Amino acid sequence: MGFAIAVVMLPLLAALFAVPSARLSERLAIILAACALVGSAACALALAPAALSVPVEVLLPWAAPLGPDLALRADALGVILATLVGGVGACVVVYIGGYQRGEPGLGRLLATLLSFAAAMQLLALADDLWLVFVAWELTSVCSYLLVLHTRTREALKAGTTALLVTGLGGLLLLAGLLLVQQATGVTRLSELGAARDVLLASPLCTAALVCVVIGCATKSALFPFHFWLPGAMAAPTPVSAYLHAATMVKAGIFLLARVHPGFGGTALWEGLVGGLGALTILAACCRLPLADDLKQLLAWSTVLALGTLAVLLSLDSAEAALAVVVLLIAHAAYKGTLFLTVGSIDHGTGTRSLARLGYLRRAMPWTALAGLLGAGSMMGLPPFAGFVAKEQIKLAGGGWLASGSLLLSAVALVAVAWWVGIRPFWRRRADPDLHPHESGPAIIVPTLVLAVLGLGLGLGGAWLMSPLATRAAADLAGQAVDGGLPTLPTAWAKAGVAALILALGLTVAWQRERLAVACGYLPRDLCQRAWEAGLHGLVALGRACVHVTQHGDLRGYLAVTMLVGAGLAAPGLAGLDWTLAAEPVPLWMWPLCALLTVGAAVAAFARTRLAAVAGLGAVGYGMAMIFLALGAPDLALTQVLVETLVVVLLVLAFRHLPELRAAARPERRRWLHAAVAVIVGIAATGLVLAAQQQQLAPNLGNRLIAAAWERGLGANAVNVILVDIRALDTFGEITVLLLAAIGVAALVAPGAEPRIAIARSPILAAASRLILPLATLLALFWWWRGHHQPGGGFAAGLCLGAAVVLIAAARGGVAARRTLRASPLAWAGGGLALAWLAGMIGLVAGGGFLFPHWLGPLGSPMLFDLGVFVLVVGIVVMSVERLLEAEEGEA
């Protein structure tokens, strides 16, 4: 069990130490990284014996039942992939030491690479469905960061494309996993085979299959998502060798292999996977002759190999399964070798152009040897590993489409092997400007190691590979596989086919220029352009949405708001009794109605500012009188005072705004505005009628009045509610006033010169002096008696505030300040402080914040009301004073 965890943890821990160790010494960092990866591979191999019988399982709880648990299962296929990741990784890391010598950012590169390796190992061993997704996404992100390493424009663009394509695939994969989980209830990949019948019978099966396959297709660069892989060649060559040849792109194929027990064998699977594979092979073949850059050649040939693997996976035979496993290993070895060779060529000559390179075997003998070995394996010559793979593929069988595409793929592989591994070294012509030199040992050794590995696996390792590979294939295919791999041509017919492939391949290789011309006529980059068009389309869609929703006209926003409010309320108004029953209406009500109606109409249609304000005032006063008549004296008092002050404020503010005028262009949509207004108005009427017609429970009125007297010690229930029963509401409400005061203070800068007076009238000035003490007395009287009679802190504060406003109007803001003896904001703050203290009395004396305590006629609610009083004075004076003294704008 420890080995399984170590496989993942070793690279992860090394990643943490990569940057610090690189600061100390580059060599140390390389050694550390290489050791970690070798250790990881070794631990994976140590799990191999168990994988042949009962795989080691590890379970660390994390986020079930929502998400992944750390459930690892080291079965044969996983062990193989894990060994590859560790082994190739170690070679690549050593290679990097030579390749990136002297360039900055080595520590960062190693850290990202090691993190990637850890994620890849996690993917190899993961058994929990969601853990697979976690590892999947992490590999995508690490790959993105690695491709971006060189910071060129191409790298940025390629990295973005890669991440977005694989990201999309990841989300599709998530959908697929979700569907699988919903259909079968399994959360472990290993249980998928057992649940196969349930899965195939479920209606979600088709969608699940398609989603999973397409998700894997994006990662493994299958058609039509293959275009990101050649672009990702912008990464440094060793990174490309690791990610885009040996490991990351295999992830999709690996996962397809893992889900094969569940989905494989169905017609949809064969058609989809096989079809995508065949199309991939075709697409790659069309582009291969056109590539001049060696890395591009290798990238397209990787695409080709991935297509081959997909075609093999679509077949339902045991031999095909074994072919997949063997090709996986062989491809990693020879593709890695060739990539590293190309890197060495790049390092030694400064170019990767096929046209320019030639006759390198003199200057770069070791690289030439590596290239030869890699090419041999890729061509499928005995005794290389590639030969073993090719032989196995031939056994795979399959229909004419599969066989045809496999044949095509084999031929193309021969050609590419020639172009990359043989031609640059053995061709007799070369660009005379090239001055090649052999690369250092740090580069050569890993390359040769991989090359020899390719040879060794074919030669003697076949029987080493055999049990593990067979077991992996058996798991994949769900059936036993004939043991043993072919090591020599078992029949002359097979030899004939092999020779044919070789001959065709070499012919193709030697006809490169003609093929390039022919392929040049074919349309190129269709998938890439489709992808970019798709993204542009989405952005264009976004632009259309923003254009519609954010048109900038506030009126539109408000209209939508009101209509949505009316619309959401409308269904509840459906069963309403709209027959407005003729109740007796007292006579005094009619003039008030008229006042309200006329006032509203005047406010709505007035031509001057003053008239509009007068209309609004009329509405307010009318409402106050309705309140008075309908048993709400406190309300009437407050409304009258507030309305007066609001009118004053409006007049003061509207001085600065331009006069009302008809719009420059006649409003074409007046009828629309009217319609909206009417609809919303009707909805409001309906709401009130609904409330009046339906009563689910008796209201609290009587209980409140009783409680107000018994516990609140007040006869005026409204006031008791405000300062005692629902004091918290009032506390919040006065805070709103304070906030308004702060807002006014912050927004309206005091004028440069304080105005002397707005109304130059000695009578008014004298009257204001007289009124102040009277108003103070009245205010205090109202405050005191509020608990039992109409009055209360609000009315008191408004009254005193109004008096101070009169002083400000008559004698100027300076005089008002002097009357208050402090800034209005201080009054406002002081009021809140008083209210807070009143609440604290409850906290200190028992019962909690705002718990009422009475001492004779005095009580904490009265202190609270005093706070309200003071605060209201503050806000009233603040707002009027500021608007009074505000600078004259360009009105």
Add this chain to the structure above:
Amino acid sequence: MSVLLAVLTGLLVAAGTWLVLQRLLLHLVLGIGLLGHAANLLIFAAGGVSESPAFAPGGTPLPGAADPLPQALVLTAIVIGFGATAFLLALAWRAFRTLGDDDLPGWSGSEPPLENDHSEPRP
């Protein structure tokens, strides 16, 4: 009576909505004020109407006393509305001073721009 109040509420809401949909900043302020009044009337009307105030002099409630809770709610709403109006006026003053324009449909400077990503970045 209650029906009449319902109709009045609807009228005020309609007037307020009409105002809020007009072009000028001034109309917006007035409209919000009217809508506030309408909401207050709505709460008051929905709570049930009666003619005696919610008093209990000497401990005995007046006959047919009104429900004090909607009144308390409306009072709170009136006061909050006053604060909001004061603030809104200050904001309107400041906005007009800075923008120099009180025609609301023309205010689209803060809206998201609709350029494509190859156009020149804004300074």
Add this chain to the structure above:
Amino acid sequence: MTGLLVIPPLTALVLLALWGRPRLQAAVSLAGMLALLGAAAHLLLEVAPGGILVWAVGGWPAPLGIVLVADRLAAALVAVSTLVGVACVLAARSPHDDPARHPAWHPLVHLLMWGVCGAFCTGDLFNLFVWFEVMLMSSFTLIALGGGRERLEGAVKYVAMNLVSSVLFLCGCGILYGVCGTLNMADLARIISAADTPPAVQAAGGCLLAAFLLKSAAFPLFAWLPASYHTAAPATVALFSALLTKVGIYAVLRLTVTIMPLSGTLLQPTLLWVALATMAVGVLGAATQMELKRILSFHIISQVGYMLLSIAIGGATALAAAVFYLIHHILVKSNLFLIVGLAAAHGGAEDVRRLGGLRRFPLLYAGFLISAASLAGIPPLSGFFAKLATVRAAAEAGQWVAVAVALAVGFLTLYSMVKIHREAFAKEAPAAPVPLAGAGWATTAVLVLATGTVLIGLGAGPLWRWSLAVGNELAARTPYIDAVLKATP
């Protein structure tokens, strides 16, 4: 809960008294916010094992008086909000945040936090309205602080739309009281479920829902957000993005889950489609923008859609997903805004095309990678689990269209984050970015929040089980109702 009510106004008053003394204000502000965080943590510890705390203010029993109710959801939200508050107050110390240097900024922020805490903890509908007004009024001034053309335009739109939604809220409250005779949420729930949701109640609920949807910035009522949020200062908008819309979503949740359950009514599919539209329009808008704050503003809208989706689906698992998402999103969104504030200050521009090379600031870069990856849903961070929870809840409910939309929106979110990363951090800038003096405070705040994100991801198992318990409690409704109505004599 007393601390939550008592500390912020005290701090705000002290800060007002310290008008004109910025250093002292900053110190007192931080102290006050830390004290509030302490009170919130204390509340969370009390409530977390299970149980609902009920406090009848002033000793007045429900439904006469106001009760404050702290169930686990409310306590968790308050705790996370105050944490964000601490981070923003820290970040405001950095010199690049100009409006935060206005003497009114700190008192306003504390009163905003007070409103938020009150809104989360209240059990009375009108009290919720009052707390909303406290929150809104402070946000009105905060968003306009500093003046400037764009800011004031945005502020007027913001203020106007929110005042209209307050009117809608009032209407709903009034009607509901008229029909049910009570304003206490638990009492309303009891009465409404006993009477099988009569039409007048549905109408009032519709009004309230419209008001809350506007506050949450849901489709089609979100237009105020892209017009105003991006004009505010970094610490301000970080606070707004974390808190204001979340209070709106919380209100939607209380309304549609506790007070008048959605299931079976027409409102449920309506809310579902509203959520999907919100997700889609938000992220499509983000894809078109090139300025950092504008991109993130649109993303707020899109993420709100995810949470509304979970609420619309209903049921214990979906509600648990909504709870998880709320907590995750508060941390990540505010962090992202603080990060882009720093990024814009370092790079001297808001437009990503003008920025570059910001990876040279390793702490900022690390914070960005964590937060952006979390938002995009990349495992093993909190966003992945939140999205997974939402998508799984939708799948279990058979809403495969919602699953598809959610995943597509996730893709576009990734697109946005990659755009910011590539342009602002990875590519080389035309001019080298400038290190800022005093940016340490903001960076600390960023790291604190990023750590929170990582911890949620690592501890996803226990946190999910906790959320599931909360979801069960919410879906069952009776624990809440009983706790409130029985706790008071």
